[in-house]
Amino acid sequence: MPEPVTAIVGGQREWEDRGWFPPGPKLAICLSGGKNRLDDLTDGELLQVAAAARRQTSWAQSRELAAIAELTRRHTADEDAGDPDYRILSARESVTEEVAAALTVTSDTAANLVHLAERLTGPLAETGEALGAGQLDMAKARVICDVTDRLPEEAARRVQCTALEKASGQTTGQLRRRIRRIAQRLAPEAIEERKREATRLRRLEVWDTPSGTTDLALCDLAPEDAHAIYNKITAAAHGIRTDGDTRPLNAIRADLAAQLLHGAELPDAIRAVLKQGCDAPAPTDGRDPASRQPVSAAHHHTGPRSPSPRSEPGGTSEDLSGDTGIAALADEVDRRLRHVQARVQPRELPHTIRRTVQRIHDQFSDARDAACRGGDEVHGRPGYRPPAAMRRDVEARHPTCVFPTCNQPSHRCDLDHTVPWRPGTTCRCNLAPLCRRHHRLKQRADWRLFQIWAGLLIWVAPSGAWYLVHPDRQ
Ligand SMILES: [Zn+2]
Ligand SMILES: [Zn+2]
Incomplete structure (x- = not known):
């Protein structure tokens, strides 16, 4: 039996002076007051409740990751023994699929979770502890994990240390900018290698959006390539606007890019803009389109499927006659x-x-x-x-x-x-x-x-x- 709310909050109003309650079971009780209790709170207290709920979420997420890490450790401990058999999925991937099925997430998402779980209970244990204590949220823990991925141990440790000094007061964007600079300074070769490896997985992706449209994206290009393409299309779009086109700039850019990819003939003036500085070399390293995204970079865009494998069948049940469908x-x-x-x-x-x-x-x-x-x-x-x-x-x-x-x-x-x-x-x-x-x-x-x-x-x-x-x- 959890302690009743009154035992914890005593004679106080539910939330009074509890702004910095650490996350855990007691905070969960304080947070479970329901809508009516929120009516009594001041604006400042409402913001404290929102922040406390976020701390509590971080705490719960650290438990989720700890459980996944333990499961992974248990099943992969003796995997290295013997020759790998390419016909059979490895123990690590088996755990990933078990997590995917249990949490109803895609394999990519599950692989991300397993990776994050291992790092936050291993080399980034201090970040994991900060998550559990509600000092940072999952998004920031991911930033620290991404930026330190495949960095030498000492560099990763120092980046983590710097990150944790200010992470609680920074947004993910601020945090990423700050620690990226530090990582770049501490381990430039590792960062370069990581980028080279990522561009080997460059690809064209397409996915349907909730509004019924479809996005088309070139992913993991070398930054200089991507920016050069974007800048040229923008310059051409500005030219089209100057000639009296009234469509928004975004629409012109999208239409122009689509026309180009369709192989449409473009007016000479536009072609001239697009051809400027066209000598940027394409990356020529090894092509390996089939290899899977290792983990961290979450390039997953397929929409969620019907959540429960136990849901009703949408089709007919012609295989079973009578009442038993x-x-x-x-x-x-x-x-x-x-x-x-x-x-x-x-x-x-x-x-x-x-x-x-x-x-x-x-x-x-x-x-x-x-x-x-x-x-x-x-x-x-x-x-x-x-x-x-x-x-x-x-x-x-x-x-x-x-x-x-x-x-x-x-x-x-x-x-x-x-x-x-x-x-x-x-x-x-x-x-x-x-x-x-x-x-x-x-x-x-x-x-x-x-x-x-x-x-x-x-x-x-x-x-x-x-x-x-x-x-x-x-
Ligand atoms: Zn499948
Ligand atoms: Zn049969």
Whole structure:
């Protein structure tokens, strides 16, 4: 039982003189007064409450990161032993996927969190402590982490030390400017190398925005290139405005850039402006477009997907006739697993959940085959490769990779035999799209994927957490 509010605030009004309460359980109680109590506070006190809530958030985030760091440490401690097997996802990446599924965030976001968690509990432990004490927020901790990334140990330590002196009184922008200068002075070669490495991952990105438009961006160019392009387009746009165009400058710049990328013929005068100083060399270092962004730089723009892997299926449930739709089946399975979870020792959970789902899968075996045979479809095809119509069918059922947080379109995925071919069949009840990464995740012994009904899949993570994936879950 938490202490009642009155025990903490006594006869005082709820917030009186509590501006600098440290974060933690007591502050949580002081903050939980609700809307009515806020009515009694002065403007100054309201601002204190806002600041205190932020401190409390930092505290909670430091707990989140500490838990992730512990999980990572536990599972990656003995990873280096033996040859890495490229067909199987590494333990570190497996932890990332487990975090992604548990927190319903993308793999990139989870990789960022794992990286941040390791640094704030390791080389940047003082920053981690400051976060836990509410002296700085997550955004500032990220700035310190980004600026010191891959710096030599001593340089990173000194940058951190300088950062923490003033971080609580600086915005992220001020903090970044200040410590970047220091990092540049302390470790110019490391900074240069980091930049070279980042430009190797240069790319063209496209993503849809909430307003229904689409952004198109050239990312991680060398700064001199990017600024040269921007300045030239701006100069040309000014020229167009001077000639009487009334569109806003931003719109002219965007239209001009789009025209150029479409390969449109431009008026001579504009071409002349754009050609000025066109000799800036493009970076010529190694090209490695396929390699993944290592972590920190958060270049993630895909919109959030439907948050719960347990949500209702948007599509039909043609595989189950009568009253029992796929959703009902999924709910029933979920209920059974919760029942098991409530009765098992935590250490036994992963093993027990895996075994239970296996049993459910086996129990449905005959009914599943019969449902397949009963439709117009034939159950099972002779070869390993699914026929085109079956592929289309499975891709329509799952428009993306079937990992709960993955957005990879299924036409760019492998069609995986959930139970490996022979004894597994080539059939819609045993096929599902998996992107390369999650295909490799499935190869790990501590992850399991079951297809308990055609299109209804269950992932069991190493922790014993399970994720139901419905057909057509977009
Ligand atoms: Zn089948
Ligand atoms: Zn995937």
